[in-house]
Amino acid sequence: MTPSRHVLVSGAGIAGTALALRLSAYGWRTTVLERAPRRRDEGHNIDVRGAAREVLRRMGLEDAVRAAGTREVGFRVIGDGGRPVGEIPMDPSGPTDGPTAELEILRGELARVLMEAAPESTTFRFGTRIVDVEDRGTGDGPARVALDDGTTVTADLVVVAEGLRSRTRDLLFDDVTVRETGMYGAYLTIPRTGDDDAWWNWFHETGSRGVHLRPDNLGTTRAMLTFLSGVRGLETLGDADVRTVLRHTFADAGWAAPRILRELGDGPDGAPMYFDAVGQVMAPRWSSGRVVLLGDAAHCPSPLGGGGTSLALIGAYVLAGELATRPADTAGALHRYEQLLRSAVGRAQKLPPLTLTNPRTRTGIRTLRTTFRAVASSPGQRLLGLFGGSPTGAVDAFRLPDYPAPSSSRVETTSRR
Numbered sequence: 001m002t003p004s005r006h007v008l009v010s011g012a013g014i015a016g017t018a019l020a021l022r023l024s025a026y027g028w029r030t031t032v033l034e035r036a037p038r039r040r041d042e043g044h045n046i047d048v049r050g051a052a053r054e055v056l057r058r059m060g061l062e063d064a065v066r067a068a069g070t071r072e073v074g075f076r077v078i079g080d081g082g083r084p085v086g087e088i089p090m091d092p093s094g095p096t097d098g099p100t101a102e103l104e105i106l107r108g109e110l111a112r113v114l115m116e117a118a119p120e121s122t123t124f125r126f127g128t129r130i131v132d133v134e135d136r137g138t139g140d141g142p143a144r145v146a147l148d149d150g151t152t153v154t155a156d157l158v159v160v161a162e163g164l165r166s167r168t169r170d171l172l173f174d175d176v177t178v179r180e181t182g183m184y185g186a187y188l189t190i191p192r193t194g195d196d197d198a199w200w201n202w203f204h205e206t207g208s209r210g211v212h213l214r215p216d217n218l219g220t221t222r223a224m225l226t227f228l229s230g231v232r233g234l235e236t237l238g239d240a241d242v243r244t245v246l247r248h249t250f251a252d253a254g255w256a257a258p259r260i261l262r263e264l265g266d267g268p269d270g271a272p273m274y275f276d277a278v279g280q281v282m283a284p285r286w287s288s289g290r291v292v293l294l295g296d297a298a299h300c301p302s303p304l305g306g307g308g309t310s311l312a313l314i315g316a317y318v319l320a321g322e323l324a325t326r327p328a329d330t331a332g333a334l335h336r337y338e339q340l341l342r343s344a345v346g347r348a349q350k351l352p353p354l355t356l357t358n359p360r361t362r363t364g365i366r367t368l369r370t371t372f373r374a375v376a377s378s379p380g381q382r383l384l385g386l387f388g389g390s391p392t393g394a395v396d397a398f399r400l401p402d403y404p405a406p407s408s409s410r411v412e413t414t415s416r417r
């Protein structure tokens, strides 16, 4: 009997875990490293669109994801009196997806659903990172990887799925850049109040600041503070400094900002938060020897436009499928995976100017609200893409290849992780 091939995946996020699931089902031995001490459950609502919905269906996970959804009913722009100036309800039967997609789920919940579906044979090693790739496997042999716990692992494939600011990618690929957009986002979980509803509510404040409230399915509310800034590198600050920056930046902001700042606190007792600069990954190549980039680490389009998670799922499906159909030709499979995804990624990375949806002045905000009211009430809602939807977007249009069905495509969900 031929020994099963071994894949070492670095990053137990959406892309890495989905790939591990898929390759396990194709008979690979799978090891997943995660630098965090446990599964990360921070973050907000993300959406699964177009072909990515079909990926979940083929993985047998669509129902589990739907059941764990946020049940957000649509998207609203909030005016100065705290009342909506217009709204776009989610329309599952419509030809396009608006800002709220049909499959809307917390990022942490999607990570949980994927991890719980992983078979016992998948090894998760939390609190572990790659420190060096001693051999990328450019010859016939396997890749050899040194980990920070002092062990060395050999693998037929090393997958770097560490997200936007992947360290291992930067160690191995010297031609990758992160294109910073100048936007920052703080994603907080705050107590739910009786006034919170099931809409994604977005209030625009001068100085290109945004205050958002969104529902979740866990009895809390997801708050987001966004701002455009000429200062780079705020994402590298420690947690306490980030909270100070947010307090200063939103001190005079209206609507829900005072409530969010109260919950923000300034230490471990403050609201759970995930903070990052919004950037895009520009990588001229996604593989080197037996090392391959996957998900945001390869092509993060940014959370603006809503394609990152869908592309991560599609990428995992395609990479696993190509490896399964070309068992003796890893290089060919990696090449084909990149070829199939490139044009969708290129389209997903095209963003409208950020000042259009995040105006600086009162006049700009008035114009945005008037435009939004018109867009929201127009039957075609063709400008939805400006507000975060992807009506004719890359993931909606992606044609999912057919691959042989894995021997075990669905493993019963348990709560062991």
Ligand SMILES: Cc1cc2nc3c(=O)[nH]c(=O)nc-3n(C[C@H](O)[C@H](O)[C@H](O)COP(=O)(O)OP(=O)(O)OC[C@H]3O[C@@H](n4cnc5c(N)ncnc54)[C@H](O)[C@@H]3O)c2cc1C
Pocket: 010, 011, 012, 013, 014, 015, 016, 033, 034, 035, 036, 040, 041, 042, 043, 044, 045, 046, 107, 128, 129, 130, 161, 162, 163, 164, 165, 166, 167, 168, 187, 274, 294, 295, 296, 297, 302, 303, 308, 309, 312
């Ligand atoms: C905590 C968190 C919260 C997020 N919240 C949102 C959100 O609210 N809205 C949104 O649109 N997008 C959010 N994202 C990004 C979103 O998950 C991705 O854009 C998308 O799902 C693609 O997923 P990915 O698996 O490629 O990357 P990610 O989901 O970012 O997963 C990468 C994983 O790799 C791990 N990792 C990083 N470096 C290393 C390393 N050196 N060694 C081992 N493991 C490593 C990370 O801890 C993480 O678990 C969030 C990401 C994270 C990590």
